[in-house]
Amino acid sequence: MDIETAIRDIESRIEKGFYSKVSCDTGWFGLIAELHEKLVAIDPNYVVLQVKEKFGGLRFYANPSYGELSEAQCEEFYSLIREAEDKSFTVCEMTGNSGVLMRNGYWLRTLDPEIAPEGFVIVGES
Numbered sequence: 001m002d003i004e005t006a007i008r009d010i011e012s013r014i015e016k017g018f019y020s021k022v023s024c025d026t027g028w029f030g031l032i033a034e035l036h037e038k039l040v041a042i043d044p045n046y047v048v049l050q051v052k053e054k055f056g057g058l059r060f061y062a063n064p065s066y067g068e069l070s071e072a073q074c075e076e077f078y079s080l081i082r083e084a085e086d087k088s089f090t091v092c093e094m095t096g097n098s099g100v101l102m103r104n105g106y107w108l109r110t111l112d113p114e115i116a117p118e119g120f121v122i123v124g125e126s
Contacts, residue, residue, distance in 0.1 A: 006033035013048040013062075023052040027096040028088060035060060035084040042077050043069055056101045056108030056123075058088035 001009070007022055007029055014020050022032060032051060039046050045068065049061040064077050092099030092112040099110040104119040111120060 001033065001037055003029050003033045006036045010036050010048055010051060013046070014051075015047055015049055018050050019052075023050070024058065025053070025093040027092045027094045027099075028053075028058055030096050031058065031084055031088060031091055032060070035080060038080050039077060042073055042080075046077070053093060053109070056089065056103075056110050058085050060084060 010032065011021055022029070024032075039062065043064045045065040047063050047065070049063065050059065051061070052059050060081050062077075062081065064074055069077065089101055089110050090099060091097075091110065092115070093110050095112055095115060097112045099112050101123045102109055102111045102113065102116055102120040103123050104117070104121070108123070109116075109120065111117075113120075113122060
């Protein structure tokens with residue numbers, strides 16, 4: 001499944017009442033599409049609540065189909081989400097290249113320092 005198709009499929013799974021779009025920059029779309037393919041392999045009917053950037057990292061809120069998965073499958077489902085969220089702190093949200101956690105005041109984003117917008121500095125540096 002290509003990235004655009006995966007993103008459209010994810011957005012079609014977002015439950016009513018939640019923001020209906022993947023809410024992050026396109027650099028993470030490859031990471032999100034890869035996660036989606038893995039989750040669909042475990043549970044073709046999983047439900048998405050929200051996909052966004054928060055505090056510089058990916059947040060992928062989703063639930064497996066109710067009553068359709070074993071406990072081990074549910075554990076794998078949530079483990080894959082945690083792995084993708086952790087990996088997002090190493091992927092530039094804008095480009096998909098390597099990134100580091102950066103800040104501009106209180107705003108955090110994972111970015112490639114070479115292309116980071118003006119005002120962003122690597123967390124831990126002045």
